[in-house]
Amino acid sequence: MRQPLVTGNWKMNGSKQSIADLLDGLKQGVGEVNSAELAVCPPAIYIPQVADSLANTPIKWGGQNLSVENQGAFTGEISGDMLTDFNARYVIVGHSERRSLYGETDTLVADKVAKALACGLTPILCVGELLSEREAEQTESVVNRQLDAVVAKIGIDTMAQVVVAYEPVWAIGTGKTATPEQAQDVHAFIRQRIAVQNVQVADGLRILYGGSMKADNAADLMAQPDIDGGLIGGASLKAVEFLAICKAAG
Numbered sequence: 001m002r003q004p005l006v007t008g009n010w011k012m013n014g015s016k017q018s019i020a021d022l023l024d025g026l027k028q029g030v031g032e033v034n035s036a037e038l039a040v041c042p043p044a045i046y047i048p049q050v051a052d053s054l055a056n057t058p059i060k061w062g063g064q065n066l067s068v069e070n071q072g073a074f075t076g077e078i079s080g081d082m083l084t085d086f087n088a089r090y091v092i093v094g095h096s097e098r099r100s101l102y103g104e105t106d107t108l109v110a111d112k113v114a115k116a117l118a119c120g121l122t123p124i125l126c127v128g129e130l131l132s133e134r135e136a137e138q139t140e141s142v143v144n145r146q147l148d149a150v151v152a153k154i155g156i157d158t159m160a161q162v163v164v165a166y167e168p169v170w171a172i173g174t175g176k177t178a179t180p181e182q183a184q185d186v187h188a189f190i191r192q193r194i195a196v197q198n199v200q201v202a203d204g205l206r207i208l209y210g211g212s213m214k215a216d217n218a219a220d221l222m223a224q225p226d227i228d229g230g231l232i233g234g235a236s237l238k239a240v241e242f243l244a245i246c247k248a249a250g
Ligand code: PGA
Pocket: 009, 167, 171, 172, 173, 174, 175, 210, 211, 212, 213, 231, 232, 233, 234, 235
């Protein structure tokens, strides 16, 4: 059985006070979540605050990005070792905003996945198509290309240490969620692509859905056989809403 994972991607939101309030709410409510694992990915500057607050709780945390470099003259970058220094467990890699706004290529994303693993972090690898690509019926080829770059870099067996997040770009922050069937189709496709190379890895692979997942649509999405949790943006900034999604996951 795959343990569901629900991860909050806070993006560039929050303040010391709002984060303290949010964490208080999550800590109070986490006991009501059955089996799902919870994680939050704050802006890097707040990781020390989050790490302190969540130490000795079941809630994990992670980075939103990492450098492919170890250390040195890379202004503005944060290394995987810095994240693990604060006991981060996860790191989001290749989010569509990083790909589209900061020019991250499939190759760079694959390098970052490898670096995350080398640092002892679990990468949450984001894949997903643009609206124009969906309309041109290229969803599978795009997702395939994004996945293949990573598999080519780390090898199929190592995919057992990766979490995949399918995030159709047209659904991110738009309020336009993929239907449960649309999401399930792509999740099943991803699992199948991995299965032809290693059935065991495919069976154990956690594939999260991301893109306008909210408390009121989470249950239908989570009920799909190949959806193993969520990567939640806007709805992860409110404790009650995020916890409701976590409960829907299991
Ligand atoms: P959203 O973002 O839930 O606000 O659509 C999801 C994401 O970008 O990971």
